Amino acid sequence: xxxxxxxxxxxxxxxxxxxxxxxxxxxxAEKIVDVVFEEIAQALSRGxxxxxxxxxxxxxxxxxPRIGRNPRTGTSVSVPGKRVPFFKTGKFLRDRLxxxx
Amino acid sequence: MxxxxxxxxxxxxxxxxxxxxxxxxxxxxxxxxxDEVMAALAQGETVKISSFGSxxxxxxxQRIGRNPKTGEEVxILPRKVLVFKASHVLKDYLVGKSKAx
Numbered sequence: 258x259x260x261x262x263x264x265x266x267x268x269x270x271x272x273x274x275x276x277x278x279x280x281x282x283x284x285x286a287e288k289i290v291d292v293v294f295e296e297i298a299q300a301l302s303r304g305x306x307x308x309x310x311x312x313x314x315x316x317x318x319x320x321x322p323r324i325g326r327n328p329r330t331g332t333s334v335s336v337p338g339k340r341v342p343f344f345k346t347g348k349f350l351r352d353r354l355x356x357x358x
Numbered sequence: 359m360x361x362x363x364x365x366x367x368x369x370x371x372x373x374x375x376x377x378x379x380x381x382x383x384x385x386x387x388x389x390x391x392x393d394e395v396m397a398a399l400a401q402g403e404t405v406k407i408s409s410f411g412s413x414x415x416x417x418x419x420q421r422i423g424r425n426p427k428t429g430e431e432v433x434i435l436p437r438k439v440l441v442f443k444a445s446h447v448l449k450d451y452l453v454g455k456s457k458a459x
């Protein structure tokens with residue numbers, strides 16, 4: 258089951274980054290976190306791979322167009338092909354989650 | 359463009375360009391952002407980045423695996439795995455429906 262309750266949101270991440278860097282302006286901490294995720298999203302939209310050593314790798318997978326079915330009515334509908342984001346956890350992070358680091 | 363890969367260095371470069379910190383500060387900050395995410399996950403927190411996606415940790419039970427080469431049964435120990443779920447904003451962005459914020 259997923260653990261519920263304690264979640265770190267983007268604003269909490271910004272806060273922690275700012276706490277770790279007292280000399281940093283709050284608006285720069287915000288900008289930094291935004292830029293990191295925006296750059297990843299933009300790379301993926303260009304069809305590029307994002308490889309962050311230790312953390313993991315983001316890539317884009319192609320889903321072929323297929324004939325789907327409306328489960329309620331049973332009618333066939335064509336589902337267009339699309340690109341979906343995919344993440345593979347890095348070895349270091351995987352080990353860290355399991356208390357090996 | 360074909361198989362370009364974006365790395366930590368590219369993210370640091372984007373911060374250098376957009377925030378105006380030094381190159382080495384920018385590189386350190388990329389590491390820190392990723393490190394804060396990893397630290398939160400290692401604590402069992404879910405990390406939710408709005409308009410990007412969420413990372414959550416799932417506990418897997420022990421199960422019996424098989425060495426495909428020898429056919430020998432080996433226990434796969436209980437472990438934690440990371441699951442990334444892309445937000446609709448990111449998915450739509452890859453399909454070209456909308457722009458990332």
